[in-house]
Amino acid sequence: MHREGTDPDNVQADDVLCDFCGDAAWAEDIPCVEGHQGSLICGRCLSAAYESIIIGSGGTPQPACTMCLERREEPMWSGKRDSAICRRCIKQSAGVLHKSEDWEWSKPTLDS
Numbered sequence: 524m525h526r527e528g529t530d531p532d533n534v535q536a537d538d539v540l541c542d543f544c545g546d547a548a549w550a551e552d553i554p555c556v557e558g559h560q561g562s563l564i565c566g567r568c569l570s571a572a573y574e575s576i577i578i579g580s581g582g583t584p585q586p587a588c589t590m591c592l593e594r595r596e597e598p599m600w601s602g603k604r605d606s607a608i609c610r611r612c613i614k615q616s617a618g619v620l621h622k623s624e625d626w627e628w629s630k631p632t633l634d635s
C-alpha cells in the first residue's frame with residue numbers, strides 16, 4: 524500500500540509500505556511482492572505467512588484476501604495490520620520471490 528498522502532504521480536520508494544507490517548519495504552531493500560490495487564507483502568511477512576499457513580496449519584478466517592481481493596472460506600494469515608493473505612497468494616508470491624534472481628529469498632522449510 525501507499526503511505527497516506529502519497530502523490531500518485533510521484534511515488535517515492537519510502538511511500539510504498541508492506542500491507543502486513545507497515546515497513547517501507549522498497550526503501551529498506553526488503554524483497555516484496557505486489558498484489559492487486561497496490562497491495563504489497565514483504566519477504567519477512569511472506570516467510571511468516573508461509574510457515575504458518577503452508578507448513579503449519581495456522582491462520583484465522585478473514586473477510587477477504589488483501590492481495591487478490593477474493594473472499595475465501597479458509598484460514599488466512601493476517602499481519603499486524605488489518606490485512607490478510609490467502610493460501611493461493613502465499614504460494615504464488617513465494618514462487619515469485621523464490622525464483623527471482625534479484626533477491627536472496629527462499630521458501631521456509633520445516634526445519635528452518
Ligand SMILES: [Zn+2]
Nearest residue numbers: 541544565568
Ligand atoms: Zn511486511
Ligand SMILES: [Zn+2]
Nearest residue numbers: 588591609612
Ligand atoms: Zn489471495
